[in-house]
Amino acid sequence: MAEDDVFTFRDTKPTPDMYHVYDDSQKGNNAPALVLDHGSYHCRVGWAVDTNPKLTFRNLMAKLRKEKGKSDVEVLVGNDIANFEAVRFQLKSPFDRDVITQIDTVETVFDYAFSHLGIDTEGSINHPIVLTEAVCNPSPARQFMNELLFECYQVPAVSVGIDALFSLQHNFSKPCVDLPTSLVVRLGYQTTHILPVIGGKCDPQGIRRINLGGLQMISYLHRLLQLKYPSHLSSVTFSRAEELIHDYGYIAEDYLEELSKWADGDFYDSNVRKIQLPFTPAPTAAETSLNLEQQQQRRKENVKRLVEINAKKREERLALDEERLETLQIIQHQLAEVDDALAVKLLRQAEITDEHHLEQEIQNIQDRVSRTRQKMAAAAANLNEEGEPKKPTETAEFQEWLEGIRKQRTEILSRRRERQQRRQELTKRKSAAAQERMRILSMLAKSGGTGPGKKKEDTFGMKDEDWDIYKAVSKDGGGSDSEAEQEKLNDLESALKRYDPNFKNYSGASSNVGEGGSGGFVPTAEFYQLHIGTERIRAPELFFQPSFIGSHQAGVSETIDYVVKLYDSETQLRLVNNVFVTGGCANIPGLLPRLKKDLLSMRPFESAFNVNIAADPAGDAWKGARDFARVAPPSAFLSRSEYQEYGPHYFAEHHASNKRFALTKQ
Structure with missing residues (x-):
């Protein structure tokens, strides 16, 4: 990258979703199934007959404050939220670490999805639904979802599955066929999972979860930039940190070695990304x-x-x-x-x-x-008189008048410098000014002691000379820069700027010089630039070193090593022969070389392994669920009659679902 390349934030606004047509081909006995990839970052909704989802939107809801004169509170969902930063504190997610906890938010999101698909049936959704759920989803969360779908929407059947397994199926096997033995690495928005797939199904005993994902990565970068640029707190927003991760973040193959490269000036100049914030230049x-x-x-x-x-x-x-x-x-x-x-x-x-x-x-x-x-x-x-005094017209008088203005300004600046110098000297213990102050204070203390039982009238301050003593012992040097003095100085400089063409050449320090002696700050375009250097690798490295944010959990590579070692050597070889990575965060550049390097250091000498990333890490979960919905037998769905018989906690088990465990009595 050239040194003068400067980028800007796109600040992309979402496009509101269109309302689709609900035609006769989607109704009746042969109605296609609805496929919902209900992710914690994006929600993807479409028909089983579609190639791609018809709706893709952020799985968020914003309930705005009630405006005066309006009877209803405005509720925005997904792409209807034009500016996430404006309603950041009103945003609600249905999830807490991938588990549904806000069922009312889920209902609002589903209402949004079904209405934009054009479904207009009264009181019911007459389509089977294939839905993704969390890994090892707790029974209460599944119960809430089943009650919502069967009681509120009156759906005929529901099938739930794990998004990562649907993605694995779409990439390596046919629908409703046993999954290949694999080690699935699911890099999600709120959590990361390692899922061993053995014997065609996921082994729940070997599943491990890491409580960090894309959300924590973005939040970490957001805090890094706020600490690095405290002057631009309002400009460094969460949405912009997310954009920086998507555009410039990458995973280092060797983190420490990559950091050492950034210490080189040439490497820094060629790899740093300069982001220009909105800036209005100061007038000349x-x-x-x-x-x-x-x-x-x-x-x-x-x-x-x-x-x-x-x-x-x-x-x-x-x-x-x-x-x-x-x-x-x-x-x-x-x-x-x-x-x-x-x-x-x-x-x-x-x-x-x-x-x-x-x-x-x-x-x-x-x-x-x-x-x-x-x-x-x-x-x-x-009418023709001017409201301000005119400058002298005669040359001699004008020069005399101008010299008087200069002299007055110089006297004011000299008094200011003297006061500043005295204040600096008083801060030094052995300076002459400080010793003189201590001598006067000691004399005043001695003059006040007249012996026990004797009182002497205190007349200090009655004479004008006492004020000189007060100024001599005062810590601020006996004076301060008054507002009247500043106004007088401003008037003098305004006259000099107007009538003296050489004013800026001899003026020296500006009248706005503060106590520290530095002039007023003039903002430049460079001051409003963000330099994204080591942050490009520090934030994504969170997946491998959670200790960056104080977490005691293991990283992705360590967790993979731990899960693999739960099995015998033969099963280990089969698992590492297909390490499959899916999830939106798998799109970060450099992930594949990093995993290969870490696996090489973990596995025995000259042992084989293979790492694959999904063709579409973010979208393959929906496509796999779509493939499943097209050919899944009725036994893979929970029907209404089964729901009424077995209860809301029940679900139909299949190759891409969680394992069903019998509930024990307390």
Whole structure:
């Protein structure tokens, strides 16, 4: 990879699932079976006659908060959740380490799946169902699922099986035929399982589970990046950590050797992945200057517009007052020529009570008209005046004025540096400033002791000179950077930036320099980049070294070795001759060479073994269940009558299912 290659997050949003057509060919006595790969990461749903599942969505539900004015709470499932991070704390999974614990969430997910398949039958699902379940699924979890399917959906028959065994069947054998002797490694989202298949069926005595999977791997990478980039906590989300694993993660064949390679600078530069976070560059000096000029121009335009609006309002009020004044003056002249009855009528029309009120109203309007005309004249005179002082126009006066601005700024910065230097000296025990402070403190302590039984009036602070003593012994150096001083400094620098073209060449440290003496941080694109280096191998290595997250469990390779050694040497040879890896995490690059290397170190010298990865590690479980649903005999299904007879804990046993054990009485 070139050093200047920079990648970005895709932040892919899921596409909502379409509603399929439920036609006549899917109804009646020959209705095809429904196949559900009910995984803890993805749920895949389709018909037994389909080549691929019609629906593939995240097996999650989000119940949003009830909005005002809405009677129902909005519930989102799978691909209807546009942004997982926005509803991260409302997400619910039906599973706890692959075991169903939230049956209400399962019902919501099934409702979503059946409705998007277009099934519109009233009160029932008239199709047999082939369903995947957890390895060694507990009886209560199976009971909940059977009750849901038979009591709620009224399905005619149900067959359950292990997803990893369906995947093995799809890759190596025909449906409903004994499975080949194999050691199945199931790398799931919440758990990892090692399943020995002997004599055509899985041997439950040899099954081992590791309580980590893709979820823990992503969570580990998420925490690593948050610790590495604390400034970007909000940008390093769980979904983005998942994207990094999918795109850049790989499993090292030899972890320690691979880590040593990353210590080399050339190897690091060629293999690191730089991810650019969203970034808005800071404006340049020219852009800032332009923005200031634009703001100033906009301010002038706003002032001018307000002046014009006020002038227009004054003109309107003046016109109304003059019209009212003219009307009242006409009435005043008419009162001397008409009788009393008509005079009262005229006054009433003008909303005047008597002649005295009329004279008072005329006088008030005349005063108001006079004041309005004066304001209009003053506004017209000030319309062309600028609201800020102008710079001196004469060259000599301008240079003198500019030099005064520079001097004031230098004095403020000098006072700041002196205060900072004094504060630094006071922190040193043997400095002259610290010794002087201790001498003054000791003198003050001695002057306060007048002997037992004697009291002396404390007059410290009554004199102005006492303030100098206080400043001398104060730990902050007798002063601090005040807001008024900062505002004054900002005003001076604004004037220098505007009128002095050489200001940036001699200004030195910025006025925003803090106590530590460093200037303000200017963000760059490089600051908003994530460098994914050793994290590419550290997170996937969790499958082989769970101790990274404090787990005391063995890794995948150690567990394989433990399970194989449970059997005799002949069975061991048959098991390792077909180590079959399936599950979504089997897509991580480098898994096959790592397993081969570890098996080579475990097995006896020159012994044979073979490792295979499923053709489609994530999707072969559904395809194997589909193949099974097409040819499975009725005995492989639990019918409604058997459910009613044997109870909800019962299930039909077959080559890809769990082993049924008789329930013992307590």
